[in-house]
Amino acid sequence: YDYLLEWGLNNSLIISDKLGMRYINQNNKTYYAKDEIPEHTIIMDIPFEIMLNIDNALDLLNSKKLNKLNAEYKKAQFDVSVGFLPASQDQSFLSYLIYLVNHRQKHYKQSNFYQYFKYLLETFETNLDSFPIFYNNNQLKLIKGSLAFMEILLMKELFNEEVQKLENTYKQKSINLDEYLRFRTLTITKSLNISNVTSIVPFIDMFATDPIDYNVNFRLNDSNNHLVVFTTKKVRRGDILYLRSGYFSNIKRFLLYGETLEKMKDYIESFHIPMISRETLENID
Secondary structure (H helix, E strand, O other), rough: OHHHHHHHHHOOEOOOOOOOEEEEEOOOOEEEEEEOEEEHHHHHHHEEHHHOOOHHHHHHHOOOOHHHHHHOOOOOOOOOOOOOOOHHHHHHHHHHHHHHHHHHHHHHHHHHHHHHHHHHHHOOOOOOOOHHHOOHHHHHHHOOHHHHHHHHHHHHHHHHHHHHHHHHHOOOOOHHHHHHHHHHHHHHHHHHEEEEEEEOOOOHHHOEEEEEOEEEEEEOOOOOOOOEEEEEOEEOOOOEEEEEOOOOOOOHHHHHOOOOOOOHOOOOOOOOOOOOHHHHHHHOO
């Protein structure tokens, strides 16, 4: 984390000296207040330039082959779709690029992309056992018959199709599915839509999160695409900083983040249905 912080500060990150980091390992890290912080105080300003997205990854990789592959992959059509996931091409290809620099030829490790983002990549979680996409058959049996079970199967089908497209349609070398799934899952959990660009935002993923009892939120500065993090209430010394997370059902939270919250157990996603079905209309004389 210290190396990541130094890298951020050298690239125009602004962070309050009242923020402390409890960094035990990649899987256990969170911000806390080293001193009292008043309400509506800006505690972090994250420039767009240090956010990881397809555009800057390809620029740093400087590969005509990968640029051509990205252009072709954007046109890919998938047989499987999962309603609550964003368009899969951008996140999928970004996951593939991260996979390449971590598990492929040595020259990717020596690329400007890896050298620039290596401290960010080294803070990515290594243990994703709580995510249902990684459940083994015995674990899946425990939730068989539930809506979550069906959605997990769809996610697995989609991610498998992505790998098959890359390997077969676009002639990429054999891909380690488990490793691809790790980065695919992390890309989902860490990505934000910044001016219609899927971006992994450094530092923001290290906050604990809560959809209701939060003391920190963020906003996008439209003039420069910086992400500004600020307190929503007075924070006492020693308090954990909880970033506002999405307000969605436990099923969606379970599928995307491998967790559920007791306080969200009664919340159900809203959805639209026609007042008069098509079948009814077709049978009206």
